[in-house]
Amino acid sequence: MKTRWMDTPIGGLRLHVDAGLLTAIDFGAEPRGERVEDALLDQVERQLDEYFAGDRRDFDLPVAADGTEFQKKVWAYLRTIPYGETVTYGQVATDLGYEVGISRAVGAANGANPIPIVVPCHRVIGSNGKLTGYAGGLDRKTTLLELERPGLF
Template sequence: MTTQTTYATINSPLGELLLTGDGTGLRSLSLPGQRKAPAVGAGWRRDDEAFGEAARQLSAYFAGRLTRFGLSLAPAGTEFQQRVWRALDDIPYGGTTTYGELAARLGVERDEIRAVGAAVGANPLLLVRPCHRVIGADGSMRGYAGGVEAKVRLLTHEGALQPMLELS
């Protein structure tokens, strides 16, 4: 039996977010301009009510009232990817970690750090599974599927980065 994909869009400070699901949980959350983001497909059904709790939690997050999401998640991925994505949940709000530190926490060998990076990059649940909190060992804002600018904005919002002063 094939389940129908449902979706909703939510306005946010980062632009219009696309949420998808299949009745078992949130499958993906995409930002505008995101690399490899799903696009609404033929046969998909818009269902704003199905994503009401996600919309409430995202609104609270952007208002600074929520630091950890509590949603039913159903992302599609390999067993390894799922393991990496679950580890992202342990990176605290307002904090960051590096790809190497994440790999070490997972017990992944040094030569498999790239696989961890690839799994982080394939995370279909941006914001909810906080892959934006993973940075380069040198503190650089390494690739983020939603764009480095969005990553910096999210880390600034969470207090992990100091706001940059605008010079006039």
């Protein structure tokens, strides 16, 4: 596994790649050590820079996240949510063929997403249209949503 730190408008991120796949992005990372040279890390960093500059709406990166089958279903769904749009936890549940009542399970899977931003868990909001929990903090979630759709929150 290789990692690299990068500075962004939402703070430091640590990028993790393994076997040619992006496996994790950590919030709140601090710089440490030397810059690791890796073509995929270069690509991830470039695409994130483009996203934060407003020049990229979709990520074209090979990803692999370790999780349960249910989590992987939710994470795959998250990648289909268009840039600048939001959905509710209940909508994710019903779109995946489940009852709205499992929206808490969807929220838990959303919160366990190891590849935020690229797998856009920030685009899922509460049924009342309000922001709910976010592993990176609601301030980061607000910043990401405002980047994609100014004036949304």
